[in-house]
Amino acid sequence: MGFPKNFMWGGGVSANQFEGGWNEGGKGISTSDTMTAGSHTSPRRITWKNISTGKVGSVELSFGNKKEFLPEGAIPTVLEHEYYPTHIASDFYHHYKDDIALLGEMGFKTFRLSINWARIFPNGDDCEPNEEGLKFYDSVFDECKKYGIEPLVTLSHYETPLNLTIKYGGWKNRECISIFEKYAKTVIERYLGKVKYYLTFNEINAMGMMPYMAGGLIDFSEQAKAQGVHNQFVASAKVVKLAHEISPEIKVGQMLAYTPIYTYTCDPLDQILALETMQKTLFYSDVQTGGAYPKYKLKEYERNGIKLDDCDEDYELIKKYSSDFLAFSCYCSSTITTHNELSENIAGNFSMGVKNPYMKTNEWGWATDPACLRVALNSLYNLYHKPLWIVENGIGWDDKLESDGSIHDSYRIDYLRQNIQSMNDAINIDGVELMGYSMWGCFDLISSGTGEMKKRYGFVYIDRDDKGKGSYNRYRKDSFYWYKKVISSDGVDLE
Numbered sequence: 001m002g003f004p005k006n007f008m009w010g011g012g013v014s015a016n017q018f019e020g021g022w023n024e025g026g027k028g029i030s031t032s033d034t035m036t037a038g039s040h041t042s043p044r045r046i047t048w049k050n051i052s053t054g055k056v057g058s059v060e061l062s063f064g065n066k067k068e069f070l071p072e073g074a075i076p077t078v079l080e081h082e083y084y085p086t087h088i089a090s091d092f093y094h095h096y097k098d099d100i101a102l103l104g105e106m107g108f109k110t111f112r113l114s115i116n117w118a119r120i121f122p123n124g125d126d127c128e129p130n131e132e133g134l135k136f137y138d139s140v141f142d143e144c145k146k147y148g149i150e151p152l153v154t155l156s157h158y159e160t161p162l163n164l165t166i167k168y169g170g171w172k173n174r175e176c177i178s179i180f181e182k183y184a185k186t187v188i189e190r191y192l193g194k195v196k197y198y199l200t201f202n203e204i205n206a207m208g209m210m211p212y213m214a215g216g217l218i219d220f221s222e223q224a225k226a227q228g229v230h231n232q233f234v235a236s237a238k239v240v241k242l243a244h245e246i247s248p249e250i251k252v253g254q255m256l257a258y259t260p261i262y263t264y265t266c267d268p269l270d271q272i273l274a275l276e277t278m279q280k281t282l283f284y285s286d287v288q289t290g291g292a293y294p295k296y297k298l299k300e301y302e303r304n305g306i307k308l309d310d311c312d313e314d315y316e317l318i319k320k321y322s323s324d325f326l327a328f329s330c331y332c333s334s335t336i337t338t339h340n341e342l343s344e345n346i347a348g349n350f351s352m353g354v355k356n357p358y359m360k361t362n363e364w365g366w367a368t369d370p371a372c373l374r375v376a377l378n379s380l381y382n383l384y385h386k387p388l389w390i391v392e393n394g395i396g397w398d399d400k401l402e403s404d405g406s407i408h409d410s411y412r413i414d415y416l417r418q419n420i421q422s423m424n425d426a427i428n429i430d431g432v433e434l435m436g437y438s439m440w441g442c443f444d445l446i447s448s449g450t451g452e453m454k455k456r457y458g459f460v461y462i463d464r465d466d467k468g469k470g471s472y473n474r475y476r477k478d479s480f481y482w483y484k485k486v487i488s489s490d491g492v493d494l495e
Contacts, residue, residue, distance in 0.1 A: 001428040003491040008150065008436025011103070011459065012112030012391055014157040014202065016086050017445040019116060021093030026130040028122025030159040031170075031216045034076040035061060037085045037451040037466060044451040046212060047082050048074040058082075062220065063209055063449075070218050075166050083467065085446045085453065090462045091472050092443075096140050098474065099443060102460055104147030106480060107487040111149050112391050112438040113140070114157035114202065117183060124161030125179050129186050137187075141194040151195050152327075152391065152438065154255065155184055155239070157202035158448055160216030170216030171207075171228035174309060180235045181242065188239075188246055196250055198243065199327055199391070200236040203257035204229065205284040213448070226306045233287050234314045240321035254288040254323035255391060256281070258330050260375040264337035264354055273338050282383070289384045291322040325435060326384055329392030330376045332359075333369040362397060362411075370418035377426035377434060387433045392440035393419055396447065396455035399477065407461045407477040416479070416486075417494045424491060439483070443474075459483055 003009075013019075016032035023029075036058065038044035045058035050073045059070060070076070078084065092099055103111055117124065119133035144151050160170060168175050188198070203214070207229040211217035215228040236254070243250040261278050263270035279296050286294040292315070301308075336353040359367035373390065381388055395415045399407050416439065426432040444458040453466050459480040464470035485493050 001424065002489070003424065003427065005490065007434075007490065008110040008152075008389070008438075009487040009491075010108045010110035010112060010149070010152075010436065010438045011440070011442025012152070012438040013090075013092070013114075013441045013443060013445055014154065014448070015114045015116035015119075016089070016157065016159045017448055018090045018092050018113075018441065018443065020087065020089040020091040022084075022087040024093065025119065025132045025136055026122060027116065027133060028118035028124075029078060029162040030116060030118040031076065031162055031165055031212060032086050032159040033084060034078055034162065035084065035086065035213075035451065036082050039450055039452055039466075040455075044449075046070075046076055047079045049077040049079070050074045061210070061212070069220065076162060076212075076218065085451050085466070085468060088464075088468055090443055090445050090464070093136070095472070095474070097143055099460075100140070100143040100147060100149065102474065102476075102480075103149060103442065106459065106484045108147070108149050108442075109487070110152050110197075110436055110438060111144055111442075112152040112154065114154035115187060116159060117156055118159070118161040120186060121161060121179075121183055123163040124183075125164065125167070125175075134186075134190055137191065138194075141191055145194065150197065152197045152199065152389075152436075153187075153191075153195050154199040154202050155187065156180070156200065158206070158210075158213045162216075165216040165218060169219060169224075170211075171231050172215070172217055172219060172224040174231055177231050177235045177238065181238045184235075184239045185242055185246075188243055188250065192247060192250075198239070198250065198252045199255040200239050200252065201232050202255050203329060204232060204236075204255060204288065205257050205281055207232070208280065222304060223306050226301065227308060229284070230308050230310060230314070233318055236288055236323070237317040237321040240323065241317070244321075251324040253325040253327045253389060254285060256285050256289075256326065256328040258328040258376055258380065260330070260333040260369075260372050260379065262333055262335045262356065264335050264356075265339065267338065269338045270336070273336055277334075277336060285326060285380070285384065287318060289323045289326045289386060291319040293318075323386070325387040325389055326380055327389040327391040328376070328380065329440070330373055330390060331393060331395070331440075332367045333372045333375070362395060366395060368395070368415050368418065371422055373419050373422035374426045374430070377423065377432045378430050381426075381430075381432045387435050389435040389438070390423065391436075391438045393437070394440040394457045396457050398454045399444075399456045399461060401461055401463065401475060405475050407475060409477045409479050412477070412479045413482050416483070420486065420491055420494060 206214035
């Protein structure tokens, strides 16, 4: 059986990884603009300058629970001698017409992209928006309409106007709620009739692991992260409210990073670890999609002495204006264990636990799990009973451009074939309500985790290397033609 006729086939990118034009068109500096390149073995860095002494330096981009702080008196900044791969990225800013034409050629029904907040409000808290930035996205959405492509717009995708970090401390400050609401209102009213679907924050649960990227925080304390995500919950609810007031046709979703959890052994302690690990993810969707703080999180806050700067209205808003649908990323599953003797079997990816012997992995440690989407879809649908949308799923690979301009990526086709079949099973066997599928990223772009270009995801190869060198010409990969066939057959032809 195939997919519903109204299924939203497409792909996704983010402004900070794909758009470029970082200092053009009146755009301000965002937090992502201060992040250097990295690799699988060398972390990206956040560059800083001491405003009193003029001293400069950098700190590693922190993943997990590391407490990385800038030196006293330092603020994130862009330094002349450093290379920042997202400044040009894939140069969508100057190629958007040709790029969207390629999506039209593939038959895309939807294109997930983000608006760079600092392109609309350069400092975040400006009195008036930047008209040149608004016009740029007008042109982008007009091109989408030309090809019958429905935009799915993320309002904040791993970037915050840098001024909000310096002036307010980022999202740990409640001032950001009203500032974001003003930004969202400006965007939603401006693009009324052009954009129907919005996401507020990309992978909102990244606040717990990557607070600088997710919330512009330079205070990595548990208190700051808890307050930061609470403020984002409230801001999201306010955006749902205002969007529905502007037009009942507009739908606002949550975006969650989700990974199914498997236990490596049948040890009961492994089962408890899996339970607690999943709670760390589901807390965010329990609030933003479910409409209330779960008891397990309140108990955790109580144990850890975390006290939120909140009010009764916050919880009323969260309950009344939960997300209209749940969008999520899911690349593979994670296998975990309490058995330290298996530490030598750690997977290559920072979040993927131990290696699962039943799965193949790429050079970055990402495994191909043919069942992960069916597992994820059933788990989330049975919890929240709201429509779902897979907005990130894909595999990075060091694709090679042949002398004749071809790129043979059979490994990507194999990966996608298994994942699309997994979605098909969830829809037609289990009855899950799935709105669409946006493969990540439909064009090659900068990896948010490593800052690399060679970790390529797209259907379209972009000629640039890890140092920003190249023609930036676009080349169709074998997967481009394969996905075009999948879309035209509504997911029936996967050969």
